[in-house]
Amino acid sequence: MAYQGSAKYYDLFATDKGQEQNFYREIAKETGSPVLELGVGTGLFAFLLAEDGIEVVGIDSSSAMLKEAMRKQRHAPQAIASRLTFIKADMSNFQLDQMFHLIYVPSGSFQYLTTPEEQKRCLQCVQSHLYPQGLFVFDVYLGETEATGAWRRLETKPLPKGGTVTRSISTQTLKDQRAINTALRFDVTDSRGRVQETIIDWSYLALLTKEELEQHLKVAELDVTSLYATFTRKPWAPGATKAIFVTAKPGK
Ligand SMILES: C[S@@+](CC[C@H](N)C(=O)[O-])C[C@H]1O[C@@H](n2cnc3c(N)ncnc32)[C@H](O)[C@@H]1O
Incomplete structure (x- = not known):
């Protein structure tokens, strides 16, 4: 299974996420607390949002990644640690007793849902945990690199x-x-x-296409409000290999 044995080395190599982290931080500042991260891992994004004063719940299916997140939480300043909650749960089927203004899935983690059923179920769970006008934001890699399996x-x-x-x-x-x-x-x-x-x-x-995702989002009644190709908000255009969806739950 992914993210078990190597969890202790995850942060050491995750040094290139600055633009992505700024993007999600800006959105969380706009929506306010509480927010939910799906596939929170070691909390690389969640801790930054908590530093900004946001209350973050993070779910993940890997106990090894959550263990790292909780170890960091124990060593964090009390004000930051108290804004963070980590829960072991599957993002394709979760039930939390809380609603959120923002649900986000960074680092392409939505692609860990490998069947259309899992993807659709995740979006249904997102829909039922969002306040009206709440945002669901995620990024995916759309490329189809010819990869041979060589190390x-x-x-x-x-x-x-x-x-x-x-x-x-x-x-x-x-x-x-x-x-x-x-x-x-x-x-x-x-x-x-x-x-x-x-x-x-x-x-x-x-491997997902933009059209497949748009269809799933439509069925889940999540409106696409922006589609970017980069975390600096360059609009998506055909040929872009990254798609960053900003979607909203309709309603007042
Ligand atoms: C690339 S890491 C991203 C971690 C963190 N969000 C970040 O950006 O640093 C992907 C995370 O998704 C988690 N994950 C994969 N499938 C999942 C699922 N079905 N439910 C919950 N978490 C899952 C993995 O355990 C891992 O921690």
Whole structure:
């Protein structure tokens, strides 16, 4: 399963999310509290929103990722920690006793829902947890890279206690299944370069089209109010491989 063994290294490599984090922070400031993050992981986005004074609930299906989030929460200043709630739940089928002004799914995590049924059920859950005029915002990767499954080394990071961890990736596009198989490998060495541990985490991601998503959103009665190609709000145009949907629940 994805995001179990490698959860402890997630933040170390997630260093390129600045624009995306600013985008979701701006939206959360507009909508106000409370907000819900689906696939909250280690809380990379949730902690920033909490620093901005927003109350955030985050759900995730990986207990290892939630464990990291909660460890960070225990060490955070009380004011920030008190605005965060982490819950183990599946984003394709959740029932929380709370409504939200914003529900968001960053880092392309909506693509972990690999069947149209799961995607539609998630949107139904979103609809039933949003206040009228509440926003549902998410981003997906629309590209269909020809990927062969060969390992590619991405980067090496030093570890705080000495030694290094090297992250490599292997992706394979399964066109007939409308899916991408991704494996991330983490090779951990000690300070003398001796291999200590190798972790491989697999992910199976949906290949989606803009039209499929628009159809699902229509059925769930979520109106698309903006569609961007970048987190700096460049409007989406044919050929763009990123689609960032800003949608709203109708009503007063
Ligand atoms: C790429 S990480 C993103 C984490 C965090 N949102 C971020 O942007 O740093 C994807 C997260 O989605 C979670 N996830 C995948 N499928 C899920 C599901 N069906 N329900 C809830 N969480 C899920 C994974 O466990 C993982 O923590």
